[in-house]
Amino acid sequence: MEPRVLANKKEFTFKSFFLQWEWLLVVLILAVSVMNASLSEYFLEYDNLRDATMGFLDKAFIVLPMVFIILMGDIDISVASIVTLSSVIMADLFNHGLPMGWAMVAGLAVGTICGWINGMLVVRFKELSSVIVTLATMIIYRGIAYILLKDQASGKFPDWFQYLGWEYIGGIPFILIAFAVCAIGFGWLLHKTVFGRRVYAIGNNATASRYSGVQVDKIKVLVFTLAGLMSAVTAMFLTSRMGSTRPNIASGYELEVIAMVVLGGISTAGGKGRMIGAILAVFLIGFLRYGLGLVNVSAQMLLIILGLLLILSVAIPQLKQRFASMRRI
Amino acid sequence: MKRQITESAGVPGAQINIGKPARSVSEMIGKFRELGLLGFILLLSVGVQLRNPSFLTWENISDIATNTAILSILAVGMMLVIITRGIDLSIGATLAVSGMISALLVSHYPGIHPLLAIASGIGIGLICGMVIGCLVAWVNILPIIATLGMMNVYRGLTFEASGGKWVSAHQMPTGFKAIATGTLFGVNNLILIAVAIYIVAYYFISHTRSGRRIYAVGSNPDSATISGIRSGRVLWLVYTIMGGLSGLAGVLWVSKFASAQGDTASGYELSVIAACVLGGVSIAGGVGKISGIVLGSVLLGILNNALPMIDVSPFWQMFIQGTIILIAVLINALVKRGIDRNHLMRRKI
Amino acid sequence: MADSEYALELKGITKIFPGIKALDDVYFKLKTGEIHALMGENGAGKSTFIKVITGVHAPEEGEMYLNGRQVAFNHPTDAQKAGIAAIYQHVTCYPDLSVTENIFMGHEKIRRRTRCILWDDMHKEAERLLGELGAGFDPRTPMGALSVAEQQLVEIAKALSVDAKIIIMDEPTAALTSNESEELYRIAERLRDNGASIIFISHRFEDMYRLASKVTVFRDSKYIGTWNVDEIANSDLIVAMVGREISQLFPKKEANIGEEILRVEGLGKAGYFADVSFSLRRGEILGLTGLVGAGRTEVCQTLFGVERYDKGKVIFKGKELKVRNPRDAMRQGIGYLSEDRQKQGLVLQWDIGRNITLSALEKFSGGGAIDKRKELEVAKSLAEKVGVKAKSVFDLVSSLSGGNQQKVVFAKLLTAELDVLILDEPTKGVDVGAKSAIYEMINELARSGYGIVLVSSEMPEVIGMCDRVAVMREGRITAMLDREVLTQEAILKASMDDTAPGALEGRRAEA
């Protein structure tokens, strides 16, 4: 065989660079901003924009690990219940006399354990899809929250606890800073590390990954555990913003989170997509909601708009592909 | 018994063989799934009966059946969807929008024949289903995403259609309310409609080509394409049927509760999916039986009926339901492992 | 136009996939009642051609004539109606449905008026068809419960069930043993004698010589020529297929066998294999052969930690080896090349470089992050070493032909420091050109001190390559043949001999 020399560089084309999904999201965010600014004089005020982020960033913490989960072809619909359970347990322990700091640690631990249980069930029972496993645990976790708190709300947290969700550091909301730190961390984890590369490998071909020495089960459990932990982080911020907790908080968060991840261009089918897409999607949906809220669009219109946006965002790439293949045939 | 056919065919008997005895074992295990579910239902019933003697009365059983009817009608459609490896989260919203529109219809034209009201509900459901069918079958959107998006849209439309109002009992003609309360030979109409749907669905999925193709597409989409099955059409059909059944369920729901609201049946899709999963429909596609989902729906129906009757604290109900679902699917998985192992052993003999 | 002497004729067919011209102005003529072999390297376009005939793909250009009349199939059902049946390369079954349904899917028997499926008729017919093929299983069995060979029989029954005039078989023998292949030949001949025309695709020359009267060769999506089988020499055919001559398929290897590195003692796994013992030395190539389903893959996967064994022990470099997963195995120094490179070997959607480095990512990570430059360097040098044909390591693996994909898998093994390589059917579905490159590579590896277990079903390969051969039958090693006594007869005898101690009795007791 004659030795062959392979080219050293990847071919770079501006077309493929700018045809990336993330650019479309950037354009959409700009379009939404322009629309909002023209509809409402209040939108472009710095204080308002800044405070708006405080309103939608709580669930964004779950978006980060959900990107990993969906990339691996799994899904976790129990995250909202984990938020509730860790919030309720934190509040319950605090009200039973545990210092707030320790109660928070316990809340985070509970979330982590819930995530770990999800992960263990998913890898031990591979014949059940993660939808089913987390559907069941979703009901169970919230069920436990009901058992613990019954019909009570629980609150009366120390003042400093409210800082999490409401305070600013140097004029920037603390929650935004925390999210930025987490987002950079998760982005780094996904795109720069061995761990992230393996997550992509599992998403594309789990069997081949296993045969290549990737510990698929271990990584899956870890990712689900991370999702549990981040759900608990969301629980901290949400509880701080609400000042009290109940067994029915955060209901419906799972679907919103999944919608954001999908809108961010993360595809379950091919293990494709990037963290930045999901983060952009968080801000796109957040600003769209906030802007339409500023002009007091009714809740039902908002539902319809968000539904159509989700459909369109996944339909556009599909249709593009279809047209391309139609031209071929 | 190793070489039954080798002499004539000259094929080594190691792989190819008749497995009649082994097959009956695996069949038994297969049936065990449903028998197990039935056994569990009976056990539960006896347990509840001991706590509350009015549980196993004719009246209560008929109540359970009536309350389960709508759930099981939806479960039939959901089973077809899941067999094709899909899922439909929009059914609660579809149910609400078709229920609301047919309620508005009868409140504006009280003279309308109840059958026409049913037809209108089914019609609207069909349209909703068709849209989702198109998105899934031809735009290739993942079912979970397509139905999540359309769920929002349909729910929004329900509110828009009603303008935030409810349609109440006094606005509905008696004939319309009688759809769900009427009886034939002493059996509630809802039960009759549900049974009729089981029968039609059973015939459809086991004795017609279109029905079998649903299984084929779910079992192996690639070979379905190659054997000339237009999987797009099958998918579209499945979501359209689901929509039609949701529409029917919408009318029945509104008629049964004599009230149409914007948030009718929100979150109901999870109960329906749970019924299917309990009934042994595999999310991986290709597997599912009518008898299974009927049992699954009945189990959920009994839980809904029995937990209040045996004075379980309302705060425990959710946990108990979730735990039963989890245990059921885990046992299901373990039994399936048993079946697979059995197949494997058969292979070796 | 009057009936033509050709049952099927295709002219100037061109088929383009995004970025790939899979067929380029291709011609083909099939006479009535003939068996016509279609050959060519991997990726030559054979399967695509078949799919054009059966209406799965619509060609960009070209015409198709059926008995002299021009036709155009837009959909697989059109071809079915026209009496064309195909057995596709990859078994296309519905694992959850019964055998009967698998046979009749797409053309179920239905009662005219009610459009109700006639199950009894179908089961009876299925039973008859299977009986004709010598298969004894019940048509009501779910397809997923059958072995690959049994499934292949069902595929054939499926083709028979439509009473097809033209039957196309795309590598039907790839999953079959020589005996089963023989059975298939018989069936094909009978079909031909009954007036059907058959297109037969295979990489095995054996098949072609045994069956076909004509052979057509494609190369690089192009039509090369059609010959009568008895008029063309083997070497000429190879030249036609690869465009150059392959002087020596099995290069001689200077044996340089060192110390023992791996010893397997009485390995057993309930339901799969029992009492497997062998030893391997550095520089040695140990063949592992037997019929399909003999349990070779299972043994290999157990050694690699994919599965667990429950009896016996493995001694590796003098110490007892315990592996729980492939990662452990690779760390200890055992590598495995799986028989299904698309499912188990590669991440098809990734580029070549990433595939190569997947199993050794830790080596490129500094402080948690991947050092991309170092990764690229290693990937590139390994890809060049195994001779992958591509523009750069950024080409997607899915765009490569089978042979080149296999080379990528080899490159992957070379990233780790291994002592033992287990190669499971490394040349399965690989064309002649790539095959010889792979043989060369294996010899090279053996020379550099690896101990190699070569699993293969191809007699010439086993005999040509191995220093010693273990033959497996029904989960047991029935013979260990040294190079001097290595003959086809000896292997066949060991792999089929019924007097060998039955592994089954023990297994059943364990189960």
Added chain:
Amino acid sequence: ACGNNNNAGDSASPAASGDAGGKKKFAIIFKNTGNPYGEKQMDGYKNAIEELGYEAILKAPDQPTAEAQIAMIEELISQKVAAIGIAANDPDALQPALEKAMKAGIKVLSLDSAVNAKSRLVHVNQADPELIGRTLIQGVVEMIGGSGEIAILSATSQATNQNAWIEWMKKELEDPKYKDVKLVKVAYGDDLRDKSVSEAEALLKSYPDLKGIIAPTTVGIAAAGKVLTDKGLKGKVQLTGLGLPSEMAEYIESGICPWMYLWNPIDVGYLSGYTAAALVDGKITGKVGDKFTAGTLGDKEVIQDGEGTQIMLGAPFKFDASNIAEWKTVY
């Protein structure tokens, strides 16, 4: 922007002039959209605000959650409205958001379902919980003829309003004159049709001697009415509670439910509108003893309510066969 300073709503604060478009903006947030009771309340609020020549903003989330209401409060703060009236989905969870609003100079009041005293200046109460609780017991006892088993079918186990009323019902029952009346169970239908029906059926079966059901929630009472109708239990099991006239007309006319109570949601909204305007105009500060005139409803006074203050609309209105026909088309 946090902390528990209670004097946030300094009436002199000029920050929220709310007159960006020339008109001051008054917002109301109801629990959720698509609820006719809420729509009527918002209508009443709007009527009052427009009578006064201001602009009304009506908002309601699609799900009855506190999270969604917090987002809406933020949106309203951004819009610099003059006042927010809120029917809360949670009494405590809105506290930080509402405190932020008050700090920004917005007047905050709750109506229908209260927020805690720290998060509001004043609460507009549709009716005295004590009065509701006691009246309902008195009603059902009268219906069942003074003795027998009764049960309560409530909304969710979390609902603050319902829980307060149920407490008062239990207190009323402690009176020795009810020694023959036994409250056998409090069931929760979660304001879901199907669940309320199941719960109602379970009550009937578990307690075959049940004589009366109190359902202090609109969904629950209608579901119970439907169950009693379908089972032909008219006259055997009595039903009363709080319900929408439109939903209950059928059952009141048929006699399943001899009478029930509710206040006029339009009036609740209307009174809230005037209260909001009075707060913004500085006529009242929300302290006990403040007085103002609430349009057609006449003079109103701020009174004590636990730690906070409230304005009472009046006694609940009794709907029975004689007046239901005229109300069923109103709300």
